Amino acid sequence: MGHSDFAELLGQLAFLTKQQRTQMRSALDSPPNTSVNAVASVLAGPNVCPHCQAPAEQLRPWGYSHGLARMRCHTCARTSNALTGTPLAHLRKRERWLRYGQALIEGVSVRQAGQSCGVDKNTAFRWRHRFLEAAATHRAEHEGGIVEADETFFLESFKGQRKLPRPARKRAGVGAHWEHIAVLVVRDRSGQTADFRLDKLDAHHIAAVLRPLIDRDAILCTDGARVYQTVARVTGLAHRAINVQQGIRVIDGAFHIQNVNAYDSRLKEWIRRFHGVATKYLENYLGWRRMMERYRQNISPAACLCEALGRFPSQQLTQT
Numbered sequence: 001m002g003h004s005d006f007a008e009l010l011g012q013l014a015f016l017t018k019q020q021r022t023q024m025r026s027a028l029d030s031p032p033n034t035s036v037n038a039v040a041s042v043l044a045g046p047n048v049c050p051h052c053q054a055p056a057e058q059l060r061p062w063g064y065s066h067g068l069a070r071m072r073c074h075t076c077a078r079t080s081n082a083l084t085g086t087p088l089a090h091l092r093k094r095e096r097w098l099r100y101g102q103a104l105i106e107g108v109s110v111r112q113a114g115q116s117c118g119v120d121k122n123t124a125f126r127w128r129h130r131f132l133e134a135a136a137t138h139r140a141e142h143e144g145g146i147v148e149a150d151e152t153f154f155l156e157s158f159k160g161q162r163k164l165p166r167p168a169r170k171r172a173g174v175g176a177h178w179e180h181i182a183v184l185v186v187r188d189r190s191g192q193t194a195d196f197r198l199d200k201l202d203a204h205h206i207a208a209v210l211r212p213l214i215d216r217d218a219i220l221c222t223d224g225a226r227v228y229q230t231v232a233r234v235t236g237l238a239h240r241a242i243n244v245q246q247g248i249r250v251i252d253g254a255f256h257i258q259n260v261n262a263y264d265s266r267l268k269e270w271i272r273r274f275h276g277v278a279t280k281y282l283e284n285y286l287g288w289r290r291m292m293e294r295y296r297q298n299i300s301p302a303a304c305l306c307e308a309l310g311r312f313p314s315q316q317l318t319q320t
Contacts, residue, residue: 051085128284135284155179187260
C-alpha cells in the first residue's frame with residue numbers, strides 16, 4: 001500500500017462504528033492470510049525478462065505494485081512482475097487461485113468451482129481456460145523405445161454458441177462421421193504422452209506431428225490401419241501393426257497398443273462428466289487431462305498454478 005493510500009485509511013478510522021472497530025482489531029491480530037502467502041511463494045520471479053528474454057542477471061528490483069514485486073530489465077529498460085506475459089496476467093482475486101487449482105484437480109463443473117471459490121460462474125469459466133491455456137501446450141517433446149499411437153474421436157460441438165453452422169441435434173444425439181474431430185494420442189512405455197487434434201486423418205497430417213516427436217530409432221506400434229503403414233514409410237520409422245480386428249492383442253510379447261488404448265479410455269471417461277466439450281476448447285481439456293496424468297497422486301494446487309504460469313518442470317520429475 002502506498003503512503004497516500006495509508007494516510008487516507010488512517011483518516012477514515014474516526015468514522016468507524018464500534019462493531020467495525022472490533023472487526024478491524026480482530027483482523028489485525030489474526031495471522032497473515034496463508035492463501036495469499038502460498039500464492040506469493042509460487043509467484044516468485046520472473047526468471048527471465050518476459051519482454052526481451054534477457055537472463056535473470058539483467059533483472060533488478062523495482063518496487064512493488066498490487067502486492068507483487070516488480071523487476072526492471074537493464075537490457076530493454078522495461079518492468080515486469082511474475083505474471084507479465086502469462087495467461088494469468090491482469091486477473092484479480094489471487095488469494096483464491098490455489099482454491100481454484102483444487103477445483104481443477106477435482107474436475108468439478110464451472111458452477112461448482114465458482115461456488116467453492118466464492119466467484120461468479122462467468123469468472124470461474126474465464127479462469128478455467130486461463131489456467132489451461134499454457135497447460136494445453138505442455139506435451140511430450142520426444143518419445144522413444146516402443147511408441148504406441150492410436151486415434152480417438154470427439155463429436156464436434158458448438159456448445160455455448162447461439163448460431164450454429166448446421167441444424168441443431170437433439171441432446172445426446174449422434175452426428176455423422178464427418179462431424180467427429182480426430183485426436184491422435186501418442187504414448188511410449190515410460191508414460192510420455194502427446195496428443196494432437198488433426199484437421200484431417202490422413203498420412204500427411206499424422207506424419208507432420210510424429211516426425212519431430214518420435215526418435216528415429218523408436219518402434220511405432222499401431223493398429224492395422226493402412227494410413228500408419230504410409231506414415232511409417234514416409235517418416236522412416238520401424239513399424240509394428242497389430243491386427244486387432246482379427247483378435248490379435250500382442251505380438252512377440254512386447255508389441256501392443258493397450259497402453260494408449262487405456263489412456264484413451266481414461267480420457268473419454270473423465271471428459272464425460274462435462275456433458276460435452278466445445279470443440280474450440282477441446283485442446284484445453286486434452287491438456288488438462290495430460291496434466292492430471294503427469295502428476296497423478298502428486299498433483300497439488302501449487303502445481304496447477306505453476307502449469308498455468310507456463311513454468312513446466314522437467315518431464316522426468318513429473319513421471320511416476
